[in-house]
Amino acid sequence: MMQESGTEAKSNGSAIQNGSGGSNHLLECGSLREGRSNGETPAVDIGAADLAHAQQQQQQALQVARQLLLQQQQQQQQVSGLKSPKRNDKQPALQVPVSVAMMTPQVITPQQMQQILQQQVLSPQQLQVLLQQQQALMLQQQQLQEFYKKQQEQLQLQLLQQQHAGKQPKEQQQVATQQLAFQQQLLQMQQLQQQHLLSLQRQGLLTIQPGQPALPLQPLAQGMIPTELQQLWKEVTSAHTAEETTGNNHSSLDLTTTCVSSSAPSKTSLIMNPHASTNGQLSVHTPKRESLSHEEHPHSHPLYGHGVCKWPGCEAVCEDFQSFLKHLNSEHALDDRSTAQCRVQMQVVQQLELQLAKDKERLQAMMTHLHVKSTEPKAAPQPLNLVSSVTLSKSASEASPQSLPHTPTTPTAPLTPVTQGPSVITTTSMHTVGPIRRRYSDKYNVPISSADIAQNQEFYKNAEVRPPFTYASLIRQAILESPEKQLTLNEIYNWFTRMFAYFRRNAATWKGAIRTNLSLHKCFIRVEDEFGSFWTVDDEEFKRGRHIQRGRPRKYCPDENFDELVAHNPSLIKNMQSSHAYCTPLNAALQASMAENSIPLYTTASMGNPTLGNLASAIREELNGAMEHTNSNESDSSPGRSPMQAVHPVHVKEEPLDPEEAEGPLSLVTTANHSPDFDHDRDYEDEPVNEDME
DNA sequence: ATATTGATAAACACAT
């Protein structure tokens, strides 16, 4: 059994999903061109009597174009959705975006581009290639558009002729409508691309040569500026002096020219700087006001940082803030160029906002979906393709382990980092699962809060996603969740399988890990009684951090002399006290209430503080006495055992009526709903219940 | 570059 899991664990190596490129778009464009020439032929025959024929041809051409459009849209969608299942392992995101970008010369959506930029995975050369491809495509699209314009004109001519002739077939109307619709789509698409291109330019990613007229920009003139933009623009301009005209009067012409000039300087800044965009956004609003305000806050200016001017596409080095101001006033004064850049920035912002809105929506849908799903009997693991750690704390994750049946060792990214981030399950936050063993930072050692787990519990129960917690954290959680704060090994196993779908396979692996952790971590204390042994946790020790202590003295062993043991390891008694090893239900209740009040469990306070410590020991003694009364057969009859231990069997094994319902203070809210199939594994379940302890 | 830390695998001992 070990072997099987062993090999499985090691075989996970390199399952790197490579987003394979889509179809070759250029080819499709080629066919488009053919379609176009076909379409043009009939155009020449306008005067021909065979209107039906011309219409047919037009329809064919339309169809081809529509298909093309559809394909493009689909591809865009596909590509934008590509990131989700990606698994990165050793192969950072780098390869994926690059390959995608290189293999599919289609127009890249702004979202994609942004992602690529953010990941900073493309070399300047690669970016150039990409951009060139995009330009080429845009050119083709423009041609396509021209073609349709022509067609439309023809159609209108035909219609006119027909009207004169007194005929107006329905088909023609339909065709005309379709054409219009299509053209609108085309325009929209182009507009999007323009914006994208503009943003690239703004970031200095695209350099348009003088000889290469702002071809892609031209269509922008056709796209209307959204009203919000106009409003924004008005604000910007009005903030200046009255001399300026309103934004509405700025034709795309200036924009074009300015963009060209502004893009020139920044070949160097091929990688988008996250800060830059932030600054850019700020600058969008009222530059003037900001320049005023910066005087109040001398050294903080959104356009100035790290000794560099953050004006889009500028990056001029300014020794100090004063020189920056000079530079700002001289180089970025209110002129056509600056206004145009401002405009571009507005578009960029708008685009980002759009994207943000979309992503928010997506996130919402994902979360909703997951919620719904959790209620379903069996969760399909796949749904959460959350794979990219992008973030949901939930967020994204990576390829779900499900997809890697043989990679038990590869943890998935945390759905929700325990201590940080939203506790929502964000798909983005999940890291890719790869064979990589993720090491959870110390913060993951922080006790898992009920809320943290509770929020994602359903998710983990159903999705085979590896929880982002260490074994130690989980074991602790399992123990603390139990009514008695103690569990047998088997019960711990069961807790794992019950709470996490991920631990329903490769049992040998994770069970071994649990055992190792129990042994290795100082915070886990093994206690024996005549019914067997169980584990408790010393929360103090747990919180203390590094649990592992190689070569540490053997843990408490029932067969050894307790006093001697304590003498050797004074902390042991502490551990025992703090852990529930010897705690009576009363003490447990005390701790429970502390926990409820967010007081660290088994706090050192109770140990360190003489008063509390005394109280604890007093309670213990009392309980011991009580134990002896109730359980005479127990007690110290066993020589090697300490009195404390003797107490154990009495209450320790008392099994709650329903393990699921008798929850400790730390128990997860949801624990109550567990399936009963697990958890009845104690051999001593039939043990009499001692409820009189309270 | 090094030290820590966590996960795993494996060897071993012991008990049932």
Add this chain to the structure above:
DNA sequence: TATGTGTTTATCAATA
């Protein structure tokens, strides 16, 4: 003997 439990060590990978 087979299995479960527990301990220990080694190795690998991720991180600090």
